[in-house]
Amino acid sequence: MSPLIAQSLRDYRRTLIGWTIGISAFLSLYVSIYTSISANPEVYGPAALAKFPGALKDLMGGMADITSGPGYLQSVVYQLFIPMLFIACACTLGNRAIAAPEESGVLELTVTLPIPRTSLVLQRFAAAVLGLLAVAAVSFLVTWAAAANAGIGVPADRLLAGHTGVFLLGLFFCALTLTVGAATGRRALASGVAGVWAVGGYAVVTLGQSVPAIAWLKWIVPYYYYLDGRPLYRGFPVGDYLVLAGATAVLLLTAALAFDRRDVGV
Amino acid sequence: MNVMTAVVEAEGLTKFYGRRRGLEDLDLAIQPGEVFGYLGPNGSGKTTTIRLILDVIRPTRGRVTVLGADPKDAQVRARVGYLPGELSLEGRDRASQYLRFLGDARGGVPQARIDELAERLEADLSVPMGKLSKGNKQKVGLIQAFMHQPEFLILDEPTSGLDPLVQQEFLAMVREVRADGRTVLMSSHVLAEVEHVSDRVGIVRSGRLVAVEEVAALREKAVRRIELHFDAPVPPEAFEGLPGVRDLRVAGASVTCTIDGRPDALIKAAAKFTVVHLVSAEPDLEEIFLTYYSNEEEPNVPADRAESA
Numbered sequence: 001m002s003p004l005i006a007q008s009l010r011d012y013r014r015t016l017i018g019w020t021i022g023i024s025a026f027l028s029l030y031v032s033i034y035t036s037i038s039a040n041p042e043v044y045g046p047a048a049l050a051k052f053p054g055a056l057k058d059l060m061g062g063m064a065d066i067t068s069g070p071g072y073l074q075s076v077v078y079q080l081f082i083p084m085l086f087i088a089c090a091c092t093l094g095n096r097a098i099a100a101p102e103e104s105g106v107l108e109l110t111v112t113l114p115i116p117r118t119s120l121v122l123q124r125f126a127a128a129v130l131g132l133l134a135v136a137a138v139s140f141l142v143t144w145a146a147a148a149n150a151g152i153g154v155p156a157d158r159l160l161a162g163h164t165g166v167f168l169l170g171l172f173f174c175a176l177t178l179t180v181g182a183a184t185g186r187r188a189l190a191s192g193v194a195g196v197w198a199v200g201g202y203a204v205v206t207l208g209q210s211v212p213a214i215a216w217l218k219w220i221v222p223y224y225y226y227l228d229g230r231p232l233y234r235g236f237p238v239g240d241y242l243v244l245a246g247a248t249a250v251l252l253l254t255a256a257l258a259f260d261r262r263d264v265g266v
Numbered sequence: 267m268n269v270m271t272a273v274v275e276a277e278g279l280t281k282f283y284g285r286r287r288g289l290e291d292l293d294l295a296i297q298p299g300e301v302f303g304y305l306g307p308n309g310s311g312k313t314t315t316i317r318l319i320l321d322v323i324r325p326t327r328g329r330v331t332v333l334g335a336d337p338k339d340a341q342v343r344a345r346v347g348y349l350p351g352e353l354s355l356e357g358r359d360r361a362s363q364y365l366r367f368l369g370d371a372r373g374g375v376p377q378a379r380i381d382e383l384a385e386r387l388e389a390d391l392s393v394p395m396g397k398l399s400k401g402n403k404q405k406v407g408l409i410q411a412f413m414h415q416p417e418f419l420i421l422d423e424p425t426s427g428l429d430p431l432v433q434q435e436f437l438a439m440v441r442e443v444r445a446d447g448r449t450v451l452m453s454s455h456v457l458a459e460v461e462h463v464s465d466r467v468g469i470v471r472s473g474r475l476v477a478v479e480e481v482a483a484l485r486e487k488a489v490r491r492i493e494l495h496f497d498a499p500v501p502p503e504a505f506e507g508l509p510g511v512r513d514l515r516v517a518g519a520s521v522t523c524t525i526d527g528r529p530d531a532l533i534k535a536a537a538k539f540t541v542v543h544l545v546s547a548e549p550d551l552e553e554i555f556l557t558y559y560s561n562e563e564e565p566n567v568p569a570d571r572a573e574s575a
Binding site for chain 2: 115
């Protein structure tokens, strides 16, 4: 491992440990409640959910079959919370790659090391990829163990498909914040762009699907390529995931070229 | 043209930040083995020059080479040591860990070399970087700049925050680098900080290099404020009209004046009486500006004229 990637992982370490614990704890807690829900289907079944407004159910992923294993996982957590937590973690890393050390002045010395600018961006991102991969892998293992324990009945490969999806979603937003940060050096701007794209995008692919005027916007919403294939039900949606990976690669290239051209720390 | 390649060679180097001038038309050649002091008030363009040399920022016009290469060539930076003017160290990692990373990134530095420098500067590397004092951060900055024994050292305000003993040790380190035949560019806003180790100094003001001088020649031009106290009142006429003496004020047993260049005539005049106390303030750069350079109509002295002066 190159010195810069190792150093970057050290920079990200505390962030990564915190998010890994948070996401894993949240998932195992949520999964452990399933036993009480599956034991009382009449309390949580369709009749009980009918009293919620349709828009709210859309936001939470339909909540159509909350008493089944995949339905329970998809509702609320894999629909909304887990992607959002991954995106937040990824944006933190994306900012820590360039914009945060540039604002604090630490980057000044880093750019004077014998490392080309493009390589610097790629190595900072590579460390973030490794970090996010660790978060996704650990949270997958914890959830898989908890799910087996609670008898949730979602096969490991479906769960893996879900975690791969949120991992790729995270990579996209990590690359997005990195790109804005690499092009401008401004952390607040990068967070703002990522936040608007994530929250706005989520609204478009949930509430917006019944509004024809904005429904087409789903094509530029990263969320769509995660939710569309219903990975917890059907396994890996390869085409959708390739779109996410491809968009990330384009962003990364943009980040490297933008950072190579500009003045640092002015 | 020189036989040896200049360590830094700038031609018409210009940097504008939007409409604000950072540096304009810098022509400068720093030769191998010399210690070059780069002087100017804060915001005059010293840091802009240094950051252009290191490819942290890019010139608006003109060009610069470092050790014969384009600064964009990352490999050349392995042969350069750099102390930023505002060194930022943060986080809970120890300074020793950060130094190992910087050493590895530059191709490897023996731990013994880092320990030796830390001992010389009395730096504690076991403290988390975010908790280091200003002086200790500066020591860590010096260690990382010197540790890989670079051919060319660029030090931006190196002595700020250092106590006098450590400053002496630092100056000794600079002299060792020169004795090795390596090159140093160090900036400061105080002449006294660089004059004892520099061979030449460049003076930059409002983004323009106004003069490049041998240190000895600059010292001759420096204005010095001198105060003499005698055991009895002295006649004013004994000090009037001495060469180089200006702003003379004789009040009873004390004489104050400013001196351009050599104090020889004044000392000889004073020697006729009994001197009980003598104060000679170090010439500061601002006074040189006010006296010597403010007289010039056009501050942009062509480099060739300045260098032959």
